[in-house]
Amino acid sequence: MDNCGMRISARADYAVRAALELAAAEDDTSLKAEAIAAAQGIPHKFLEGILGDLRRGGLVVSQRGGKGGYRLARPADSIAIADVIRVADGPLVSVRGVRPPELSYGGPAESLLPLWIAVRANVRKILGEVTLAHVAAARLPDDVVTLAEDPEAWTNP
Amino acid sequence: MDNCGMRISARADYAVRAALELAAAEDDTSLKAEAIAAAQGIPHKFLEGILGDLRRGGLVVSQRGGKGGYRLARPADSIAIADVIRVADGPLVSVRGVRPPELSYGGPAESLLPLWIAVRANVRKILGEVTLAHVAAARLPDDVVTLAEDPEAWTNP
DNA sequence: GCTTTCCCTACCGAATCACTAGGGAAATGG
């Protein structure tokens, strides 16, 4: 009972932070996994696996050898946070392990499906519009800033 | 890698559906756990545990014996979906198991915190304004309907 | 050929998830 309705996994969090380090260093210099791990306090071998996913997902390119490392495959302003999470951790939102459109509800729960869809659409809207460049430059889009400025958004329960 | 960034657990989904059955039956008749389980296709003993949480959370009252069962402790239009999820499953949104305000990020990830806060605020806004009465009557608030009407919201990714 | 770095597979303990089992306690009906 002490978990949470919706959680962002360590994988997703680490993936985004690693991508942000790459976005910040973006001037053709590539960063080594070990450097990213140190900068963000992420276990190095665990991070290697995540960076592999980002590479297989086409978000990052890698180079081996002495001057090797990772860099973004595309400009930072063309990679949304949602892209990173999806590549590292699968679909953005799911209910009981399946994606909302695959659900079917009966009786008074029938309108639950459109509700989950609305929640998902909203999460998509935010995480799909905010890019690595936005976060790395600490310049979030206006609507996101508005949401985050509300002091009530920072209170716990 | 095939999970999801944000998931709604079976507990939360079941809890909301059970509460919706109670909301629909709301004319002082109480429903037995077995009846709710059958109506929504939820494993009966599992549901009993969830109903216990709802009772301890003050959302539901119970009565034992032949004419016993469960009913809502308050009118259905005063119970938000968020209330049900929180009681059944803990905080609405968390990152790596902790709630956003307890996080601390460094370097280019510094603006990640306000981003998670904004996501959480948005989820709260929807799930906090939609009540059991809304869903049970299939009359969602206008802004939620608008979100759910967009055909793009129903496409997978 | 040597170092550096990425890359891959496998493994691990602990926790969590979704559920089940079994019985005890109260309310009702007779």
Next chain:
DNA sequence: CCATTTCCCTAGTGATTCGGTAGGGAAAGC
């Protein structure tokens, strides 16, 4: 009082996932 019904509580369980480790192999550069 007794039987039935229903909720209530504790404990357990198999499967999966989570977060992380270990070890070595393959390529790039000097």
